[in-house]
Amino acid sequence: MSTKDLIAEARAAAANAHAPYSGFHVGAVAIAADGSHYAGANVENVAYGSTICAEGSAIAAAVTAGVKKLDSIVVTCLDVEEAFYPCGNCRQLMAEFGVERVIVDGPDGPVEHTLAEILPFAFGMRDN
Numbered sequence: 001m002s003t004k005d006l007i008a009e010a011r012a013a014a015a016n017a018h019a020p021y022s023g024f025h026v027g028a029v030a031i032a033a034d035g036s037h038y039a040g041a042n043v044e045n046v047a048y049g050s051t052i053c054a055e056g057s058a059i060a061a062a063v064t065a066g067v068k069k070l071d072s073i074v075v076t077c078l079d080v081e082e083a084f085y086p087c088g089n090c091r092q093l094m095a096e097f098g099v100e101r102v103i104v105d106g107p108d109g110p111v112e113h114t115l116a117e118i119l120p121f122a123f124g125m126r127d128n
Contacts (some may be wrong), residue, residue: 003074009039014056016099017041022030022051025078026054028086030062030070032100046094055090059097070097076105083111085118095122 001009014027019042026042026057040057054059055073062070073094077084085105086094094102094115102118104111115122 003103003110006031006074006103007075007076007110008075010054011078013039013041013058014076014078017054018043020044021048023079024084026084027076027078028054028058029072029074030055030058030067030097031072032062032067033069033071036062036065036067038065038067038111043114051116053087053090055086056093059093061089062097066083068097070094070099072101072103074103074105074110081107083107088119089105090118091115092123094120095124 010027014025017025019025021044028040030038038058038061040054040061042054043052045051083104099115102113115118
């Protein structure tokens, strides 16, 4: 599946987001080594700590399907005109499942990073 198709899938997921508090409709697609992909949307809650980010939702869908290693993740937000990056908590969650490539939907097209670029010195099993 092309990056363009994955961004379209993330945007479709974002359209289903539950975002009554922030107004940010975020979608993500987690991609496994075999090419399978799992979409997620953010699900907000009035008790903010109970909110689920789109990236976490997509990773949870992959784990539910039995996938424990992810290669990449695509992230988009329908409500901003700039690249919308994952929060620190989601970056750490990506590290847990081996994400190496993060693709962010931006106004001039997709922006690609390694996870190490956006999360240097990730906390890992060695730190436990």
